[in-house]
Amino acid sequence: MSYLINGKRFEIIDTIEKIPSRDSFTDEENKIGKSTGAWEWHIGSKRDAAKYAFFGGLGFDALCFIKKDDLIWLMEELQPEYQDPSQNYRGKLDFLRVYKNRMDQINSLASFSFFHFREHDQRDSLDNRLYAKRPGSKADGDDIYSILRDVALPNLTFTSILKLQSSDGQIMYYFKVFPNFSSYDWGNNFSIAQESAILSSITISTTEKDQLIKARVGQGKFRMGISKECKICPITRVDDTRLLVASHIKPWSLSSNFERLDPKNGVLFTPTIDKLFDSGFISFTDHKELIVSPWISQNTTKKLNLLNGTRYTHFPIKGREKYIEYHRHNIFKS
Known part of the structure; x- marks a missing residue:
């Protein structure tokens, strides 16, 4: 399977199947614990050589994108959770408004939205946990990276990533957030x-x-x-x-x-x-x-x-x- 992005054809060369949504990374209104929350994203361990290499290794700076259609699908799948929250989110009492605001924001996006995914370079050198940091400016996709925090519900969603490559060697990453359940599951x-x-x-x-x-x-x-x-x-x-x-x-x-x-x-x-x-x-x-x-x-x-x-x-x-x-x-x- 291949993808046409800005007129260029990309083929899949690798996949990360499942990065769980942690309470530490999600938006303030989604949080269910006491964490203050940062824009740092804990994505694994530096000891996991394959995952580290997936993003480009030491000091990686990966060009990534999300798709508007994927986000709309995700929010539609999660709509029952916003209507009747199963977890004690900080924004639980106002989750219907939160849902509407997020859908309005998603509907205003282009079909493809791009951002940079960068290794956090200010953590303790002895810390083997692998973290990404916020891009840092709107031009680098800070606003798009923010959407990933908005739609991630702890325990109920995860992110999978496709590593793509064009015929001229350009690497790009396709991020997609999934629910841990399906709206058509017989037990829902x-x-x-x-x-x-x-x-x-x-x-x-x-x-x-x-x-x-x-x-x-x-x-x-x-x-x-x-x-x-x-x-x-x-x-x-x-x-x-x-x-x-x-x-x-x-x-x-x-x-x-x-x-x-x-x-x-x-x-x-x-x-x-x-x-x-x-x-x-x-x-x-x-x-x-x-x-x-x-x-x-x-x-x-x-x-x-x-x-x-x-x-x-x-x-x-x-x-x-x-x-x-x-x-x-x-x-x-x-």
Whole structure:
């Protein structure tokens, strides 16, 4: 996968999958602890040679960017948290206003916003913790770096980074903040509310209610329908039904009642593959070819033996084209 940035094509050469959002780095209104908070960002250890080299090593000064669309998506995913905070944020009582202000700021951005990511050069030389510092001026992206502090919610978000390189050797870094959960996860509040609506409905029969609720966790009529034509996990080829998960292609929470029970909206996967698919880290083409998200590192995909473009002949694409297309465009993390 490549990216066109200011008319120049960049290819992915490395990935850092997950830097947790710490209370020390987030904006004042997001804090849940006693830390005063600084603009210093603790991103790892200098003993981690690979991570240090990722940014360029000693005294790194990396040119980076964030995308407006990514930030809008993130805030929409986090909207329930702003409406009903699960943590004791300092700005908790005014979080709806905070949400609106942040969305207004994000909507005013250009499609790509650039900033410098620099190693902190004023820390104790004996301190092996690796810190980045604020750019220092608006021209260097101080205002953009600030947005990363604004959207980072401790415990609930993390940042992943792609290292990109152009054909002429220019290096650039793509930062993206993710929630630790998905709005379509079967265990979230949105899905629970939908389940309650089904149970209280007077237009849905008791039998259908039972099947719809079972389908939410991949059981009942939904699983049996898939099992009639899908006997194995198409990637691992495991056929022990005790180890297979009936996974919705279009998430249960985003589906109509028909789609929730439609066996064509499901595939049997082993748990690890199910998690990758449900989280949008893998998807498939209509020709049964695997698509691997750039937001999962090459180290991880190598361990899992997942190769972009591999054709899995056992993937049951027939009749599932519209659901797979939905997954590619709406769930897959490109």
